[in-house]
Amino acid sequence: MTVIKRRRLLGLGAAGVAAAGAGAFAIRSAVTESAPAPRSEGPADGPVPFYGEHQAGIVTPMQDHLHFVAFDVITDDRDKLIELLQEWTAAAARMTQGKEAGALGAVGGRPEAPPDDTGEALGLPPSRLTLTIGFGPSLFDERFGLADRKPAALAPLPRFPGDDLDPAISGGDICIQACANDPQVAVHAVRNLARIGFGRVSVRWSQLGFGRTSTTTAAQATPRNLFGFKDGTNNLKLEDERLLREQLWVAPGDGPGWMTGGCYLVTRKIRMNIETWDRAPLAEQEAIFGRTKGEGAPLGKSREFDEIDFDLKGPDGEPLIPADSHIRLAHHTRHGGARLLRRGYNYVDGSDGLGRLDAGLFFIAFQRDPRRQFVPIQRALAREDALNEYIKHVSSGLFACPPGVRDAGDHWGRALFT
Template identity: 75%
Template sequence: MSEPTGNGRRMSRRSLFGLGAAGAAVAGAGAVGARALLDEPPVAHAAATSDPYPFYGEHQAGIVTPAQDRLHFVAFDVTTGDRAELIDLLQEWTAAAARLTQGKEAGSFGAVGGDPAAAPDDTGEALGLPASGLTLTVGFGPSLFDERFGLAARRPAALADLPKFPGERLVPEISGGDLCVQACAHDPQVAVHAIRNLARIGFGRVSVRWSQLGFGRTSSTSRAQATPRNLMGFKDGTNNLKLEDAGLLREQLWASAGDGAAWMAGGTYLVTRKIRMTIETWDRTSLTEQEQIFGRDKGEGAPLGAKREFDPLDFAARGPDGQPYIAPDAHVRLAHPSSHGNAHLLRRGYNYVDGSDGLGRLDAGLFFIAYQRDPRKQFVPVQMRLAREDPLNEYIQHVSSGLFACPPGVRDASDYWGRTLFTP
């Protein structure tokens, strides 16, 4: 969430092993100080994409952190029924995550420093690579709050199961999960390395339920970032919640003790949706129809009838023919906060391409990620209206869904992910 601490950059894996400076030091997304959350004017800093983000803080990193370029998201099923083993796992994961996000190996002996006759405590594929802005964010699914661990009474009301939306065709095998970990980084190998090592540490206590790789972020979470494009070629997330929106973040993103689950104070709720696009059909659709469906022009990203991307959306504006520039069923109108009681989402989704389906069609689309204070009041009403009225539905299909409660951040080395849940 904030700029790297200390008098200089944290030592990278490459420098730790005497292999020289990190290769890619391209100026990347600006990191903004924690003062943004205290209503002080944010100050953007040019951070190299090799730099680390702090792991400890009031909130988990990887939420309002300026969105990185790559994603490896994984959902786990907990295979142990022992509450103490689950807590031990979360403590071990937290310790490993604190190291990994700072450009270190997962364990103190690393990939090559331990007993040669024993398995290493790091898999080694990230040796020589810098931290690359890695963030690791954990969440707890509704299924974790069953009878196994004595957590049923502590399930937040906001973690209510999502309703069935019209038209969705969810695949159970790639939906849900007891736990999730979101790894974001500027280097895909760093993100994959982190997930691989957490899965290795969890062996015998968790199993991977499903995972998703993503590239090319489809949202900006800081005003220091340019708006990216989705695989339909349109700028995505222009009006997204941003790191700098301190007041809106308190109102729309972060849970508070007064919401009914005190252990979630400082946390947030995550919804994931894998949305497959029928790319080939979309690519044969006229530019005019594409723009009318979205309600924005494809080049600049401006609202129809306006000139610039960040011009206000004027739903009353009409063209020379007397018709609204932005159609009543345009995506931007249906999803706009004004249509849903001022409900905002903080989106940080990614494009994906998972090969082809065997019929010459790309298996590609959007891995949608949205954080919010209460999905019942934010994601659910927005998605219900989109599912019923959005003409974009002709070109997309929701195939996977996930819902997770993301606890508050880790305070220091004595703390761990989910401590407030297990130690009231």
């Protein structure tokens, strides 16, 4: 599937090695707006407010663990679906505040009845759990009378060169992203929501992730992906208020009114060929990303947050940041300023039976319109990115995340169904 350009990358030699910079996997943006004082994110085990203008779990400072789940709706009854969204919202409002899924809880009910909470989070703090819902394109078919409410921005993603997507772990009518600093808390939330949904929805696929691969606030240090590179150096961050308005939140007039204040979510499960990557020379690895591995500086620069200079040339006259390097292809200056808020996680699904780690990046990106953001950026990457030799996209998801739940009288998707 990949165009191999290793030869030239190796030729680049040590040019980049002396430089320093910040690396990132997947779509990258350049200079952050000057960052105001970081907002307090509160204690790592405290609660994140559930109610608000926007859903939590998007610009919320990234937690350490992910359990992402996609559901198919298996009832054809619109009212039952609405009821489910109401029940889910109530349970989500409770669980994100560190409470049990139902009012009786794991041990408060009658002994003859199954508990209304599964119990594995008993005694655990809220751990900054956020639950974020999204609606997939397939929800807007004829089943629930939503066809005329489908946003144009929810148009199916095109097929990108090299895609090797497994339908069984792609798509879905509804997704829920659960993030928390304690994996048990995230898993507990998904498990209880799935249980509430039995008979109305069926789990289509789910994904566990760990070790956030981006930062969503300037206060967080840049973490590394499984290729060992810093990831998310120049991600959209919650301090970039102007950029968030411009690049993230759906504005009035963008499409159907029910999406105002929401955003679009793209997921891509990106399998990494860990073992072959680990045998690649350092210089090649750095040339592929366009950043140094240690500091994460753009090649030719010395610090992670130094501005990228695509014009720098090496002694051989070739650009220091190669034409097919990841940061060059993904950079917003190539895409009319288009940027993404990335919120991906590393994953390791054990081994693949051939002695290799079944591992990679579960890419998550939020944006105002995938047609202007994810799609053109990924087109460029899929066509040319030197990294393609070491990765494969194996799943894809696209979801419309409605605005936040205002208060206890509101529920997920209320505006969509009214």
